[in-house]
Amino acid sequence: MSSIGILGGTGPAGRGVAIRLASAGYHVVLGSRDGDRAAQVAETLSPRGDGTIAGGSNEKAASCDIVVVATPWDSAVATVKEFKSLLANKIVISMVNALAKEGRELVPLYPPRGSMAAQIAFALPESQVVGAFHHLPANQMENLDSGLEADVVIFGDNDAARTQVAELVSAMPGLTAIVAGSMSLASAVEAFTAVCISINIRHKAHSYVKLAGLAH
Amino acid sequence: MSSIGILGGTGPAGRGVAIRLASAGYHVVLGSRDGDRAAQVAETLSPRGDGTIAGGSNEKAASCDIVVVATPWDSAVATVKEFKSLLANKIVISMVNALAKEGRELVPLYPPRGSMAAQIAFALPESQVVGAFHHLPANQMENLDSGLEADVVIFGDNDAARTQVAELVSAMPGLTAIVAGSMSLASAVEAFTAVCISINIRHKAHSYVKLAGLAH
Numbered sequence: 209m210s211s212i213g214i215l216g217g218t219g220p221a222g223r224g225v226a227i228r229l230a231s232a233g234y235h236v237v238l239g240s241r242d243g244d245r246a247a248q249v250a251e252t253l254s255p256r257g258d259g260t261i262a263g264g265s266n267e268k269a270a271s272c273d274i275v276v277v278a279t280p281w282d283s284a285v286a287t288v289k290e291f292k293s294l295l296a297n298k299i300v301i302s303m304v305n306a307l308a309k310e311g312r313e314l315v316p317l318y319p320p321r322g323s324m325a326a327q328i329a330f331a332l333p334e335s336q337v338v339g340a341f342h343h344l345p346a347n348q349m350e351n352l353d354s355g356l357e358a359d360v361v362i363f364g365d366n367d368a369a370r371t372q373v374a375e376l377v378s379a380m381p382g383l384t385a386i387v388a389g390s391m392s393l394a395s396a397v398e399a400f401t402a403v404c405i406s407i408n409i410r411h412k413a414h415s416y417v418k419l420a421g422l423a424h
Numbered sequence: 425m426s427s428i429g430i431l432g433g434t435g436p437a438g439r440g441v442a443i444r445l446a447s448a449g450y451h452v453v454l455g456s457r458d459g460d461r462a463a464q465v466a467e468t469l470s471p472r473g474d475g476t477i478a479g480g481s482n483e484k485a486a487s488c489d490i491v492v493v494a495t496p497w498d499s500a501v502a503t504v505k506e507f508k509s510l511l512a513n514k515i516v517i518s519m520v521n522a523l524a525k526e527g528r529e530l531v532p533l534y535p536p537r538g539s540m541a542a543q544i545a546f547a548l549p550e551s552q553v554v555g556a557f558h559h560l561p562a563n564q565m566e567n568l569d570s571g572l573e574a575d576v577v578i579f580g581d582n583d584a585a586r587t588q589v590a591e592l593v594s595a596m597p598g599l600t601a602i603v604a605g606s607m608s609l610a611s612a613v614e615a616f617t618a619v620c621i622s623i624n625i626r627h628k629a630h631s632y633v634k635l636a637g638l639a640h
Binding site: 357400402 | 526527528529531532534561564573574577602603604605606608609611612613615616618619620622623626627629630631632633634635636637638
């Protein structure tokens with residue numbers, strides 16, 4: 209089974225993806241600027257099945273076969289640039305959303321290239337950047353008994369990479385992959401996260417996106 | 425029951441909203457630049473219940489109590505400007521998405537103020553502009569037997585207007601209103617329509633957005 213590294217993986221978003229990747233059989237490296245802290249966090253996570261979660265440095269995470277970017281949006285580009293050569297010729301999955309709190313709601317921010325995935329792709333010209341995991345509720349992701357059945361919208365310009373990520377996502381418990389299209393859709397997918405979270409704040413809910421009427 | 429006018433209502437999107445508004449008991453004026461054409465289209469629509477659909481000019485539609493903007497995106501601002509005084513002190517619902525076809529997919533376009541709803545609000549400073557009806561599949565909207573059960577994301581800066589639109593939407597068969605928040609979310613809601621349609625083109629489906637895990 210492939211190894212999957214998660215840059216900035218110790219936050220709620222990274223932990224949720226880690227536990228469901230490991231429960232699909234993958235060997236996950238939960239990366240952090242502070243490798244000791246990542247090791248401590250990894251020990252608190254109990255995936256099911258044959259996969260594993262080990263904590264380590266972001267460098268160790270970047271050395272895996274596939275790498276997920278789960279850092280805060282404003283450190284994502286700096287982090288991937290630091291490991292540019294390790295990430296070359298690999299699939300890099302961006303789950304980063306640029307969001308800001310504005311009163312009771314979260315609002316989307318648009319980086320110069322329209323989306324964080326496009327910023328990351330620009331910083332990593334030798335990697336295949338694919339977007340996924342944007343709209344997922346972190347705490348339900350982390351709890352394998354939450355009953356989550358979410359659709360994951362996937363986009364990117366490399367068809368083979370997109371397909372490989374879709375297979376990986378659909379192997380994770382509770383998730384169904386839906387390939388939407390190219391990087392031209394990145395801003396729309398990322399920004400919609402602000403809508404999901406704002407709805408959850410306003411309605412005190414943990415909702416997530418399902419696309420009804422799609423044969424899976 | 426209030427009267428509701430639909431500017432540019434003879435296209436698939438306008439027809440679908442018209443038939444479900446009329447089926448909720450509203451008196452709908454399907455507006456068009458060509459009033460005779462609108463009258464012909466209105467005759468083809470068979471709502472259920474006590475509501476009615478009459479065709480007419482866009483001016484007649486703009487004279488209703490509440491007005492929906494369903495024109496193509498690139499004529500929306502010109503159309504509402506033409507009826508600015510008729511639309512003053514009214515709720516104006518924007519269902520407009522700025523989208524472009526790019527190969528096999530639809531991609532979002534971002535107008536200068538970020539969204540079509542914001543463009544319309546700027547053109548109509550004396551109206552209460554609310555966004556709704558963006559992600560709905562037009563042909564399933566028009567067919568009352570399609571089994572549609574879609575969530576409608578609603579946004580706007582005027583709380584009372586937003587609440588009134590939410591009540592109106594939830595009265596329509598097959599639709600549930602979800603208030604997301606302010607106009608700061610407009611670009612994200614509108615742009616996500618491109619993702620929905622691109623998914624439908626790619627997967628030959630008629631999917632629509634549901635927010636799972638939300639108590640309705």
